[in-house]
Amino acid sequence: MLKFVKNHMESIDGIATYPLISLLIFFVFFALLFWWVFSASKEHIKEVSEIPLDDNQPK
Structure with a gap:
């Protein structure tokens, strides 16, 4: 199950920006x-x- 989620998340373009936006909002x-x-x-x-x-x- 975890492998499926990881592969699915890697296939989304620009997914790396979401954690950065979350961190910025938090800060x-x-x-x-x-x-x-x-x-x-x-x-x-x-x-x-x-x-x-x-x-x-x-x-």
């Missing part, structure tokens, strides 16, 4: 997330972290 997403974490204001982080403890929110 860009986490780079942007890393940038956001360090650039977010401390007041916003504190406000959002206190939402579960706020009793004034409607249920």
Whole structure:
């Protein structure tokens, strides 16, 4: 079964670009997330972290 899948995947033109695109999307997403974490204001982080403890929110 594995031999069939390997042979089938090798027959697809341009198949090598898909793992590269996946890696690029993965890297860009986490780079942007890393940038956001360090650039977010401390007041916003504190406000959002206190939402579960706020009793004034409607249920």
